Amino acid sequence: MTTIVFIQPDGTRREVDAKAGESGMQAAVRAGVDGIVGECGGACMCATCHVQVSEADDARIGPREAIEEEMLESVLDDVSPASRLSCQIKLRPDLEGLVLNVVEVV
Amino acid sequence: MGIGRIAIVGTGHAGVQAAASLRQDGFEGELFLIGEETDLPYHKPPLSKTFLKDDVPQLQLLRPEDFYARNRVELLSGRCVSAIDPAGKRLEFTHGGVLSFDRLVLATGARPRLPAVPGTDLEGVLALRNRADGLALRAALPAAGDVVVVGGGFIGMELASTFAALGRSVAVLEAAPRILGRAVSPLISDHLADRAVASGIRILTGTGLAAIAGEAGRVRRITTGDGQSLPAQLVVIGIGVEPNVELAAAAGLAFSNGIAVDAAFRTSAPDIYAVGDVASYEHWLAGRVLRLESVQNATDQARSAAAHLLGRPAPFRAVPWFWSDQGDARLQMVGLAYDPDRDVVRGDPQSGAFSVFRYRGDRLLSIETVNRPSDHMLGRKLLAAGIAPPIAMVRDAGADLRSLLEGEPKTSARAAVVSS
Missing domain, CATH: 3.30.390.30 (FAD/NAD-linked reductase, C-terminal dimerisation domain)
Structure with missing residues (x-):
């Protein structure tokens, strides 16, 4: 089990215990975290699970795959290095304490 | 005049989105969401992929468990509706009981079509639509070294890729000259066929299924239309779906291929709407009456129907999109x-x-x-x-x-x- 933290745009914190193999999006939807929709079920088709992460957490997660990169570029005006799609973040034990900042829906 | 109660029949992507959108758009009355399955509503696309591959099959819920209570959605699971009375504005349930409504949304979806050949009732002949089907496929896989997939459409090709990845010997039967023929360009068909063949899948085009044969009630082989015989301990049917229109038809609602709806997703009966796989409508982009089977279509129609239903019409202008993961x-x-x-x-x-x-x-x-x-x-x-x-x-x-x-x-x- 991996505990991760979601922070809302208003600063509200929510700790979620992720199950082995879950993605950030799946953990969020299961726990009912506002702002993470996952409409396509994690197929990287909808970008409704956008989060931002710190540089250190970004490094822990590892580089974006091409599909995540292209999806972000397609929907965001400026892809900041902090932007990730949480459906593409597989929660491993070494991601304990990961902080995912929920981005307000544009 | 206010709407007191809305009933939604169907707990797939369309039905659940309709409930979510009605609440989000400010509907304050009673909201019933009725489905035949006993599970909480879940994503269907993973059923042909991760649900079969993962060590422990897990449903991916469409909404968190507490969504329904939080949004005052009365989820009636495991309940079959047996009749709709459009004039009296009420539903009847198979096991008894009735539910009156002011507005009704039909999101009854579709079910796999079965071929009219001998042997479809044998053990080991399956189709995939819901969790129970997925579990049946998983249960059949250990004893199935040879799998025949009937139909080279999206579900057939996805399943074939999954079975091949699980080490099975897989053959796909496609009656048309190419796989995915109704859906994509010849170039894409050829490309995906090449990739499938490279991953060990055998593709037989231009020939359909003639018969399924078994021993002791279990499937053993199939025969193709051109006389070939293939071994199979598992046969999966993926030749398309038929819309679940029986309730609507019995209630006298107009239908053409699916339940006919207008640009506001209204059926021919006042205050009854239809969305998702079951609804046929004149598509703004194609300029013709059609019925789309996709998650995107289900959710976008449900949003639009909810807005229309609450008196906030906005023209439906969603662009259809779709995806299919094959290997x-x-x-x-x-x-x-x-x-x-x-x-x-x-x-x-x-x-x-x-x-x-x-x-x-x-x-x-x-x-x-x-x-x-x-x-x-x-x-x-x-x-x-x-x-x-x-x-x-x-x-x-x-x-x-x-x-x-x-x-x-x-x-x-x-x-x-x-x-x-």
């Missing part, structure tokens, strides 16, 4: 390709990542991409904006097609995004 190939499609007369390739099919832009005259109808998600996302915006890139530009790998969207809102692809 390491991700097929994405956007738009509707009726009567294309020109297919233009962007990128190199040999590289495993390319797109096909389909035109009729100078009008862009659809874009099909394999492992090129940025072309897909671009296509959603081009089609929403009614922009057709010049063909020379599509062919020119160095041309930046995004420049065509200057002045268009960058975030249009997320316009339909809502929070749960």
Whole structure:
């Protein structure tokens, strides 16, 4: 089990215990975290699970795959290095304490 | 006059989105969501992929467990509706009991069609639509070294890829001359067929299923229309679906292929709406009456129907999109390709990542991409904006097609995004 933290745009914190193999999006939807929709079920088709992460957490997660990169570029005006799609973040034990900042829906 | 109670029949993507959108749009009355399955509503696409592959099959819920209580959605699971009385505005349940409504939304979906051949009742002959089907497939797999998939459509090709990845010997039977023939361009068909064959899948086109034979009630082999005999301990049927229109038909609602609805998703009965796989309507983009079977269509229609139902009509202008994961190939499609007369390739099919832009005259109808998600996302915006890139530009790998969207809102692809 991996505990991760979601922070809302208003600063509200929510700790979620992720199950082995879950993605950030799946953990969020299961726990009912506002702002993470996952409409396509994690197929990287909808970008409704956008989060931002710190540089250190970004490094822990590892580089974006091409599909995540292209999806972000397609929907965001400026892809900041902090932007990730949480459906593409597989929660491993070494991601304990990961902080995912929920981005307000544009 | 206020609406006191809305009932939704069907707990798939469309039904659940309708409930969510009604609450989000401010509906304060009673909301009933009725489904035959006993599980909490879940995502269907993973059933043909991760649900079969993972060590422990897990449903991916559409909404968190507490969504229904939090949003005062009365979820009636495991309940079958046996009749609709449009005049009396009430539903009857199979096991007894009635529910009156002020508005009704039918999101009854579709079910797999079975071929009219001998042997479909044998053990080991399955189709895939819901969790129970997925569990039955999982249960059958250990004893199934040879799998025959009947139908080279999306579900058939996805399942074939999954079975091949699980080490099974897989043959796909497709009656048409090519796989995915009704859905994609010949180039994409050929490319995906090549990839499937390279992963060990045998594809037999131009021949259908003639018979399924078994021993002691269990499937053993199949015979094709041209007389070939193939061993099979598991036969999966994927030759398309038929809409669940029986309730609507018995209630006298008009239907043509599916439940007929107008631009506001109203059926021929006052105050009864239909959305998702079961609804047939004149599509704004194609200019013809059709019925789409996809998650995107289900959720976008449900949002639009909820708005109409609450008296906030907005024209339905969603651009259809779809995806299908087959092994390491991700097929994405956007738009509707009726009567294309020109297919233009962007990128190199040999590289495993390319797109096909389909035109009729100078009008862009659809874009099909394999492992090129940025072309897909671009296509959603081009089609929403009614922009057709010049063909020379599509062919020119160095041309930046995004420049065509200057002045268009960058975030249009997320316009339909809502929070749960």
